[in-house]
Amino acid sequence: MGVVNVTPDSFSDGGSWFDRDKAIGHGLDLVAAGADVVDVGGESTRPGAQRVTLEEELRRVVPVVSALAADGVPVSVDTMRAEVAEAAVGAGARLVNDVSGGLADPAMARVVAAARVPYVVMHWRGHSHDMYSRAVYADVVREVRDELLRRVDALLGEGVDPSMIVLDPGLGFAKNPASLDNWALIAHLEALTGTGHPVLVGASRKRFLGKLLAGSDGTPRPFAGSDDATVAVTALAAAAGAWCVRVHRVAPNADAVRIAAAVRAARGAGPGSDGGEPRG
Ligand code: PMM
Numbered sequence: 001m002g003v004v005n006v007t008p009d010s011f012s013d014g015g016s017w018f019d020r021d022k023a024i025g026h027g028l029d030l031v032a033a034g035a036d037v038v039d040v041g042g043e044s045t046r047p048g049a050q051r052v053t054l055e056e057e058l059r060r061v062v063p064v065v066s067a068l069a070a071d072g073v074p075v076s077v078d079t080m081r082a083e084v085a086e087a088a089v090g091a092g093a094r095l096v097n098d099v100s101g102g103l104a105d106p107a108m109a110r111v112v113a114a115a116r117v118p119y120v121v122m123h124w125r126g127h128s129h130d131m132y133s134r135a136v137y138a139d140v141v142r143e144v145r146d147e148l149l150r151r152v153d154a155l156l157g158e159g160v161d162p163s164m165i166v167l168d169p170g171l172g173f174a175k176n177p178a179s180l181d182n183w184a185l186i187a188h189l190e191a192l193t194g195t196g197h198p199v200l201v202g203a204s205r206k207r208f209l210g211k212l213l214a215g216s217d218g219t220p221r222p223f224a225g226s227d228d229a230t231v232a233v234t235a236l237a238a239a240a241g242a243w244c245v246r247v248h249r250v251a252p253n254a255d256a257v258r259i260a261a262a263v264r265a266a267r268g269a270g271p272g273s274d275g276g277e278p279r280g
Contacts, residue, residue, distance in 0.1 A: 002030030034254030041078030198243035
């Protein structure tokens with residue numbers, strides 16, 4: 001999944017694709033680089049971000065979704081608002097990606113249930129302006145899984161088809177970048193893959209990577225400087241069974257996904273597995 005942020009202020013790509021034509025061109029470039037889906041968002045979720053209005057989000061997102069979809073691109077819409085999801089699906093989006101997992105807008109469940117499109121339910125504890133104050137965990141892996149499963153139950157109760165639900169640990173969202181929160185979730189992805197739902201991982205250019213890769217004076221690595229680290233996380237996540245990775249630079253991550261798939265296939269066919277004859 002390649003990212004197109006139609007925003008002036010996203011932390012990871014700093015407004016590069018705010019212009020509509022540039023956003024559309026970038027989406028097409030991401031597909032050429034190997035993206036299976038292009039995620040179009042009009043609201044920045046960087047730590048501390050304030051919300052945009054509904055009208056502004058619609059104005060940013062819908063024309064880009066519609067142009068890319070008309071070009072045959074599989075488009076996902078990154079939104080917490082039911083009205084934006086509905087308009088984007090009407091404009092051709094094939095997936096709804098909701099960083100709030102349906103918590104920000106009670107109407108979202110009804111919209112995705114009616115649209116019958118895959119729905120990414122991310123772990124979320126509140127809007128970006130104060131999300132770090134909510135990053136308090138006794139056992140981050142268990143709590144994230146349990147909170148996501150509670151969301152799944154609520155969504156099923158509102159008529160969402162379980163086979164349409166994709167789970168996402170929400171790396172960087174209400175996770176302390178200076179703690180092991182994000183790393184624990186990556187290390188124990190099986191807590192989510194074991195639920196039977198496909199899993200999406202969004203590590204690309206996140207603050208916790210820059211923190212890990214800080215210089216000797218403690219200055220975090222700038223966002224674009226963590227692209228290689230993103231590829232490393234992609235390889236690990238894909239090898240652990242992630243269904244999708246959401247990334248800014250598609251080509252090297254697409255390679256990493258293919259490598260992980262080859263390793264998984266070889267593991268399945270290797271000695272002692274059910275997938276093939278023991279060798280040697
Ligand atoms: N991260 C961002 C935005 N949308 N969606 C999902 N499903 N998972 C994520 O981790 C995620 C997301 C923030 O990153 P950006 O500002 O670089 O787009």
